[in-house]
Amino acid sequence: MNIDASRYQHWQVEVDATGLAWATLDKAGESANSLSSTVMSELARILDGFDGKPPRGLIFRSGKPAGFIAGADIQEFTQLDTPEKGIELVRRGWQLFNRLAGLNYPTLALVRGHCLGGGLELALACRYLLAVDEPTTRMGLPEVMLGIVPGWGGMLRLPERIGAQAALDMMLTGKSIDARRAKRLGLADDCVPPRVMDNAAAMLVLADQPRRRPPLLQRLLNGPLRGLAARAARKQVAKRARSEHYPAPYAIIDIWQKHRGDALAAPELIDRIVRSPTARNLVRVFFMQERLKGFGKGSASPARHLHVIGAGVMGGDIAAWCALRGLTVTLQDQGIERIAPALQRAYAAYRRRIKDPRELRRVMDRLIPDPDGHGASRADVLIEAIFEDLEAKRALLRKLDALIRPDALLASNTSSLRIEDLHGALNNPARLIGIHFFNPVARMPLVEVVAAGGADPEMLQRAMAFVKQIDRLPLPVKSAPGFLVNAVLGPYMLEAMRAVDEGLSPETVDQAMIAFGMPMGPIELVDMVGLDVAMAAGKSLAGNDAEPPKCLRERFAAGHLGKKTGKGFYDYPKGKPAKAAAAAVPAGLADRLLQPLLDRTQQLLRDGIVADADLADAGVIFGTGFAPFTGGPLNYLKSRHD
Secondary structure (H helix, E strand, C coil), rough: CCCHHHHHHEEEEEEECCEEEEEEEECCCCCCCCHHHHHHHHHCCCCCCHHHHCCCCEEEEECCCCEECCEEEEEHHHHHCCCCHHHHHHHHHHHHHHHHCCCCCCCCECCCEEEEEEHHHHHCCCEEEEEECCCEEECCCHHHHHCCCCCHHHHHHHHHHHHHHHHHHHHHHCEEHHHHHHHHHHHCCEEEEEHHHHHHHHHHHHCCCCCCCCCCCHHHHHCCHHHHHHHHHHHCCCCHCCCCCCCCCHHHHHHHHHHHCCCHHHHHHHHHCCCCCHHHHHHHHHHHHHHHHHHHHCCCCCCEEEEEEEECCCHHHHHHHHHHHCCCEEEEEHHHHHHHHHHHHHHHHHHHCCCCCHHHHHHHHHHEECCCCHHHCCCCCEEEECCCHHHCCCCCCHHHHHHCCCCCCCEEEECCCCHHHHHHHEEEEEEEEEEECCCCCCCCCCCEEEEEECCCHHHHHHHHHHHHHCCCEEEEEEECCCCCCHHHHHHHHHHHHHHHHHCCHHHHHHHHHHHHHHHHHHHHHHHHHHHHHHCCCCCCHHHCCCCCCCCHHHHHHHCCCEHHHEEECCCCCCCCCCCCCCCCCCCHHHHHHHHHHHHHHHHHHHHHCCCCCCHHHHHHHHHCEEEEEEEHHHHHHHHHHH
């Protein structure tokens, strides 16, 4: 039996022959479901309709191929300009989902694809959760990444469902989990393939069996031992985030510990969080991220075969990442002995991520050593990632020009050379695009897509689609030395090394910026980038100075090239920097170190290297880790002047 469809804009409701009700959310005019105020109001009316004549059970599912529910409607967060609006937003979801949790007939969330934030809170309010075993199925409460808290029951029900420790880890990091892990933790009652999901959902609801309880210790940590779990969680959060920069994780712990996850019991705290500068800036960062994702949308068919030339740290890691994302990758260098270290690094990284031995073997089989470069003539995309030498790159591109398919995307991963300076090696220079990754490739989400003057628009769009295909954020930039990210990092790292030349310890310099909110100090960043890269960047790094800083020159001359050689400004005995204690940070040091970065970002915007201030902020945040709570360097500058 179909319920009158005209009653609902976003839901379709039907009752089948067995008496089960199926509520399908298909938000009108959107590619993904989100819980707007209209969607929530319609859900309340659906429950009203069943009050008089309850069904045997109610199953929630999605009508979108993209997933279950992506979360609350983030646009509505931008309209919370009074305390009353923020509290009302929390109250609406808290009360509705409490009502859903209290129904006297069984309910189930059939989760296929992403189920995040408010979407997971809706699923937690159901008696059962059935996860569909697909790579796209992910569940999480990522509100903390927007500077807010899961206010619609997630802080109450997730610890009840999977125990305090696992729940706090998910809520405080924003991490999502897949369908199989959800079943292992007890978040999902079962995990089934797509072909049987509807039947399995119906059987689970009709069986109406009690749910599995968490182990005794986890129940104790969510009850009498709650204070112990809260103290441990605060220690972990303090290692990652300062409360003055990121108040939301500390608020989550407090609301869970003191109010059992009821955000309405702490209205002043909720108002302070929801309308804080951090939340406002992180929501802004979210929209900037969505904009970057949009650059990769287009009609270009997905790439299947990537050929990478250069198996050094950067080229090898690009190849490894792309193989992990499903591409066949051929990796070329001067002999198998140069390719072998890249394969070894890839295998070690894959083993940490992939637990299924068969899947591990499949991924490794996609990463193919190719010292003779046979893959170049067959590849859809080719990326040169050899050392930063103009003539060497030109010679390589000249050879590739004679080998590759006319429709192949040809790209350079150069970090400091202008794309125009490579044009002379090609018969059709308009086809060459810069695709500039950052180190470490597996962790840095941004990839600059660099267009020289006269670039082929189709190749440019294909490059951005390729970047999105491998789950990275494409940032369109114009060709100039260092593009955006390296161009702003150069003066920043230079100023940091000048401070070392003046007698400050690397630890003290780094501590100044970590205290500001950076994930890593500028001196450690030089070590990660590589002192040889810093030297090779030359004028791009040193600005108008005739010579790079003395501390850089001396270490480079001694062969201490940073993390990759185990020694740079710091020693790396076990892959991590061995640091002495930092001295007291001089007043004004952070401002001094930041100023060149801020000035260069403004200059690049004026020069048109990026199209607007939002893209400049997004590029510096996702390309350097610039403190996200500030909203980016230009937003930070504006807030200082307001």
